[in-house]
Amino acid sequence: MAQPILPLAAESCYPARVRIGLACAALLCSLASPARAYEDQFTLGIGAGYAHAVSESLPRHGALLDVAGSIGLGAVWSARARATYALHPADEPLHVVLLGGELLYLIDVVELVPYFGLGAAGIGRSLAGDTQVDAAAELVLGIDYLVSREITLGLEARPHLLLTELDRDPLYLALSAAVIWMFDR
16 A cells, blocks of 8 residues: 555544644644734824933933834834924923934834834924034834734833034933824835
8 A cells, every 4th residue: 555645644643633733733824924013004103201411511301202103114124203302391491302213123022022223313402592403313222012903002212322412412312102003004
């Protein structure tokens, strides 16, 4: 008698429960879709948090509000644009506006999505009527919790290196928590 071509054929030496288990596992694997946190999606996020000016001459502690939108570029890459406003209260308050873009690398781990990236921003600061605009490079570190396919909660840290202020006030730190809505393209 000829040997079966497939080792899982009915005449196989495997017990029925093993064959059924393997068939179920193969079926489940074929139905699963690949993990993709932001691929083929737009996001819109609104956040609030803490701002810190690393400076001897400026008010250090502040509160921030920001709005961000992103587009998934692939399974692990996303591009994001961001607008942030921060207020540093003092006798003469410091107002800060950041406008920038970021390229993010996402590590999709089902519900938790850690990410990191680099960005560039313009930062405008106003103190006592004196306004200054600087260029900044930023590092982005964050983690998102995917509540559902439509909504995400995120935590993020963004240290900014002010390229035109390296000799006086070179660092600005933004920490934020956000609610993010996700939309299919």
